[in-house]
Amino acid sequence: MVASVRDGRRPLSFWLLATGFAAFVLFLYGPMFAIFVLSFQGPEGGLTFPLRGVSLHWFAKLWEGIGTVDIGAAFRRSLALGTVVMGLTVLLALLAGLAYRKRLPGGSVLFYVVVSSLIMPSIIVSLGIGLMFRLLDTALKTWMEVHAPDWYDTFTTLLGMYSSGLGAQLTWTLPFGLLIMFAVFNRFDPAYEEAARDLGASPWQTLRHVVLPLIGPSLVGIGMFGFTLSWDEIARSSQAMGDLNTLPLELQGLTTTVTTPVIYALGTVTTVVSFLIMASTVAILWGWRRWRMRG
């Protein structure tokens, strides 16, 4: 292998592995491409090939809503939640990343907790959070019954998208954010900060004008992780969302009941959003580099 690298000829193993790799990429993307094509089925078309005409019929159906499910509302809810998760993931991961650069008592314990959240089966985390909020509800109701009867009548539950749901998703996105932060600061040259300090910059100025511009691209990457992971999250959200469902939860429910290409149309729309987020991340990073090079 190494010898052939020197003389430039490819060994047989290269061609075998290259074929295998191509097959793997086809395996990864082929099925996704199939539902993308099938979402443009004509009105007569079914869940499988062949295409019976090409139309936007199923996207129109999707727009009207599937049965009792208001797809538009779920879409907006997921978009809003994803944005909040993205912002908090970037902010908390950045702060914690900065903290780990100093002496942080208990830092390694916290690190192990965060990493174990990553490999903890999501259904357990979700069950725990759902349970916690139910117990909290019961406790609150008992208290209100005695002390605040007015509230007792209107109170339903604390379980909700921006309480339990948000927390559940953060336990999934933050480990990725913190690990990326570690990778970034491991490669970060502290000489830049020392130079800034020597020139009389305050800690805040050093962070604002030296550190943040240097690590900015990684923060954009963490933001992308935060949004896309939240956008598609099911397992941790399943017990923690309360009454209103996010888009992926609705989608999961629809897999058992819907037998028309409308579900493919939904799949195409969701995937397009994911790809848009990835594309804008790349665009931001590219723009950032150009701007830095010019400035």
Added chain:
Amino acid sequence: MKHARWTLPAWVQAAPLAVVFVVFFLLPLALIVMVSFWRATDYELIPAFIGQNYADIVGNCGQDGDACVMLRTYLSTFKFSLLTWGVTFVLGFGVAYFLAFHVRSTMVQTVLFIVCTVPFWTSNVIRMISWIPLLGRNGLVNDGLMALGWVDEPVEWLLFSDFSVVLAFVHLYTMFMIVPIFNSMMRIDRSLIEAARDAGASGWQTVLHVVLPLCKTGIVIGSIFVIALVMGDFVTIGVMGGQQIASVGKVIHTQAGALQFPAAAANAVVLLCVVLLMVATLMRLVNLRKEL
């Protein structure tokens, strides 16, 4: 620290993250353990300290033919973990090996690596249902097999079966093997491989005796991810098994849906112990702290 100036103490900066994990991770886990000993009626939870929920898991074992439901569910979940682990390992190792040792330009390497990871940022459920037009009764695979005359009627076990479940797992989780193994491979000193070459090792021997042992960390990390993901799964087994195949995660999900929280909590505790045991076993194979 000549110009010692006021900065935020480290613990203040780390506090928001720590609070999230205490409130939404550690506390819920503790509550699960607590509630697993409670009793429940149809509408309320009753604090108690009973072992009934755990007894129900192994309940009625060895009494008649149909007992041990929970135990068999665990075995079936193990089976999926093992199958998925085996396939993703071979596939992930092969892909990572190709990327790390056969692709010469860094640019091409990065692009191909990103190609492998992009699906990770798209929806799992959509990647699952995307198999329907291919594997269904009238799907492309069956059409192809029939056209070739290999089978007379559509093959039924392609979709909503053990096969489709493992296929979907492999489809979803091979990435978790590729990334850490690729990372390990990129750290291997290339001169070691040249040395093996010079010492007369064949390509295959080099892979087996040099590359494989040096990727141990990556393999262990990937294995932990894949096994933990499959052991706790309920979405993939649900969708790809046509809601007909049981798994521990699905049982917990169903019990929680029916508000049988103590039973669900007991199952969660058992699942947690099983997963921790598997992770601990894997960790013994490699000293992670030393390798980081």
